[in-house]
Amino acid sequence: MLYGTAVETSEVSFAEDPRVPEQSEKSARPEEAPAAPRRGIMPFMYVEGAGRAADFYKQVFGATELMREFDPDGTTVNHAQLKIGDTMIMLSDPASQDVRESGSQGVYRTPHQYGGSSVHLYVYVANVDEVFKRAIAAGAKVIDPVEDKEWGDRCGGIEDPFGHVWWVGTAIKDLPPKDSN
């Protein structure tokens, strides 16, 4: 029996891909697209207009585009992969043929379709004030203005034009890592 009490105590092993360069290193594959990070948790976000959303995240967060996939019409982006800092995010448009043909579009909906979101994204950037300004200029709404927070970050909250919520932060105090104790 695989799932007895062992479920409570055994550790899950997570993939550590030695080919993935650390964020401070240059890509080992300069002639190709950057390798997609194959570790950890990557948000998979549903948006109306994956191409426009990719452009917004590139412009505001300085994301790098790893891949963009089109419907047969050649213009509707059904899927895009981006890297923000060291983290990969994926975008998908529920209106794309790709998702419509999957037959399960009921579970693939955007924040606008749901009327909100159950997952916010906390993004660390080098200069929160600059990124916040860029975001607002690009059409994001302020949820919480930028201010110094008690947890050691300077941080503010926005809702982007696609309904996703971001907390943009820059660490301003040196605090010990969460799992240092």
Place this chain on the structure above:
Amino acid sequence: MASKMKTIPAGWHSVTPFLCVKDAARAIEFYRRAFGATELERMEEPDGKVNHAVLKIGDSLIRISDDSSKHVAEWAAKGWSRSPQSLGGTPVHFYVYVEDSDAVFKRAIAAGAKVMEPVADKVWGDRIGSLTDPFGHVWMVATHKRDVPIKEVEKHHAASSRAVNSR
């Protein structure tokens, strides 16, 4: 400049998901059992509701708040922070890399998750299965099995009349 402080605190990645869930205390227990999450921090409100908690899954951290906590009440009223149960779904799923997606998938199902799509090998080289956890969040549990040149993925997509533009 070498001593300049890092703008990302140690242990965090650039992007961290912040999950709103109904009954966060039970959700944390589920993530421990299903994904081997470790709890790094938990702040409770006087009535015991999880104001916020930080969990580590693999090399990544996630934040969790209870949907009825004071922490999110103000945002929830404006629709910014509601649980998947309250919204009827969730617009952000999670793609998580583990060493053995079959084993983790089975554990998650045993712990109460529902199968969305059983574990299978995908053209892009990952073996993945999709599940909905008991709190409505959606996870794609993946293990990278082989490197697939982008040309091969393109060929597959061309066969199914789609186009990929890799950069």
